[in-house]
Amino acid sequence: MRVFKVEGKYPLNGTIEVSGAKNSVVALIPAAILAGDVVILENVPELSDVYALNTILKELNVQTTFENNTLTIDATNVNYTPLIEGAVQELRASYYLMGAMLARYNEAIIGMPGGCYLGPRPIDLHLKGFQALGAEVKIEHGAYRLHAQDGLKGAKINLDIPSVGATINIMLAAVHAEGTTVIENVAKEPEIVDIATMLNNMGARITGAGTDTIRVKGVSVDSMHGCRHQVIPDRIEAGTYMVAAAIGVGEGMEVKVDNIIPEHMEAFLAKMHDAGVNMEVGMDSVTIRPTQALKAVNVKTGVFPGFATDLQQPFTLLLTQATGASVITDTIYSARFKHVDELQRMGASIRNEASTGIVVGPSELEGAKVTATDLRAGAAMVLAGLIASGITEIHEIEHVERGYERIIQKLTNVGAKIWFEEI
Numbered sequence: 001m002r003v004f005k006v007e008g009k010y011p012l013n014g015t016i017e018v019s020g021a022k023n024s025v026v027a028l029i030p031a032a033i034l035a036g037d038v039v040i041l042e043n044v045p046e047l048s049d050v051y052a053l054n055t056i057l058k059e060l061n062v063q064t065t066f067e068n069n070t071l072t073i074d075a076t077n078v079n080y081t082p083l084i085e086g087a088v089q090e091l092r093a094s095y096y097l098m099g100a101m102l103a104r105y106n107e108a109i110i111g112m113p114g115g116c117y118l119g120p121r122p123i124d125l126h127l128k129g130f131q132a133l134g135a136e137v138k139i140e141h142g143a144y145r146l147h148a149q150d151g152l153k154g155a156k157i158n159l160d161i162p163s164v165g166a167t168i169n170i171m172l173a174a175v176h177a178e179g180t181t182v183i184e185n186v187a188k189e190p191e192i193v194d195i196a197t198m199l200n201n202m203g204a205r206i207t208g209a210g211t212d213t214i215r216v217k218g219v220s221v222d223s224m225h226g227c228r229h230q231v232i233p234d235r236i237e238a239g240t241y242m243v244a245a246a247i248g249v250g251e252g253m254e255v256k257v258d259n260i261i262p263e264h265m266e267a268f269l270a271k272m273h274d275a276g277v278n279m280e281v282g283m284d285s286v287t288i289r290p291t292q293a294l295k296a297v298n299v300k301t302g303v304f305p306g307f308a309t310d311l312q313q314p315f316t317l318l319l320t321q322a323t324g325a326s327v328i329t330d331t332i333y334s335a336r337f338k339h340v341d342e343l344q345r346m347g348a349s350i351r352n353e354a355s356t357g358i359v360v361g362p363s364e365l366e367g368a369k370v371t372a373t374d375l376r377a378g379a380a381m382v383l384a385g386l387i388a389s390g391i392t393e394i395h396e397i398e399h400v401e402r403g404y405e406r407i408i409q410k411l412t413n414v415g416a417k418i419w420f421e422e423i
């Protein structure tokens with residue numbers, strides 16, 4: 001079994017380059033099959049989810065090459081294939097193949113998606129959207145079977161919740177639908193804008209991404225073509241390293257988190273500011289210097305432009321080092337608190353009540369054997385290890401590797417002592 005080991009209390013100093021956004025790229029790759037041509041994606045992170053999607057594309061007879069963070073997707077000979085088992089079950093975002101394949105073939109059979117357990121994660125809104133566009137949805141033998149006998153037709157769809165996944169999936173499905181699709185109460189996350197931008201560069205006609213309403217005018221498959229697209233920076237990876245810097249930067253040193261879009265993380269930066277983090281926000285970077293004392297703050301996660309749920313767990317770790325009592329509420333995933341038990345093991349004064357974490361700080365953390373129960377909980381454990389006394393051993397690191405490209409190398413470059421070990 002592979003684990004991470006972290007020896008704590010090494011001061012951080014230097015620059016961390018942020019990679020391309022995982023949550024964008026996992027939708028951009030399925031979107032690429034809509035062209036039947038060559039799509040070149042730049043700034044693609046080397047992550048297990050990306051490799052899993054490449055495996056799925058092979059099953060669809062799509063050729064890929066992946067070198068130096070550039071992923072070339074040649075969908076010239078893309079073929080319809082049911083995707084019931086195997087790589088499709090390795091990641092949750094494989095559900096974007098539902099929208100993409102429905103758009104292209106009026107048909108899709110996709111095994112139930114995997115991914116992190118954060119409490120119940122239904123996809124009813126995706127399915128309702130497909131149905132509104134004219135697809136029949138069935139669940140058979142653990143797979144979703146979608147079929148639009150008479151092709152997809154534009155419709156007006158109002159989402160009960162501004163779901164990121166449902167917004168993207170319905171947008172994908174509507175690209176070739178006859179007429180115009182209007183999707184209301186959509187999510188506004190930067191990743192949605194990124195995907196709409198690439199689809200438009202491929203010939204789609206999407207307006208309104210980044211607002212509450214997206215309109216998709218259907219275009220024919222033939223009018224789509226390949227393109228070159230640069231993936232936006234990963235705002236969650238960036239926020240995670242900013243927390244690392246805030247708690248770990250050495251005296252007289254600084255950590256620059258580079259290649260970011262600060263406008264994508266304003267709510268997070270505001271809370272970092274409120275917590276007293278000594279930081280300077282530049283055009284495309286944030287530089288963090290030692291802070292006298294971190295202050296307790298209350299945080300509530302929300303849909304974009306609110307405080308991202310994906311940063312709740314890393315930020316909770318920061319709050320263990322702040323003076324006073326903080327309450328952090330997750331309104332998106334009420335059960336995303338598995339990190340609480342693990343942080344307790346390391347000596348944090350923290351408890352979980354319903355959808356809140358209540359943290360009293362500051363706490364001295366001690367190295368322990370802990371588990372990366374999910375991707376962002378795992379990130380919080382790595383950060384905890386950076387400041388804990390002694391050695392922290394983190395199990396189930398495959399969760400962390402799903403979302404953080406070369407995490408060991410990036411942290412080692414700024415002075416952290418972290419390594420893989422086979423135990």
Ligand code: EPU
Pocket residue numbers: 023024026092093116120121122123124125126127161162163164165166187236309310332333375376403
């Ligand atoms: N929801 C429904 N029905 C649906 C869809 C969503 O009830 O059909 C609920 C969910 O249960 C949740 C809320 O709506 O309570 C928001 O879910 P959303 O659909 O927005 O999330 P998602 O698309 O499944 C993406 C990210 C997550 C991130 C959330 C929220 C990807 C691949 N995943 O998930 O990222 O937490 O949006 O921003 O884009 C992560 O990166 O660690 C991660 C889990």
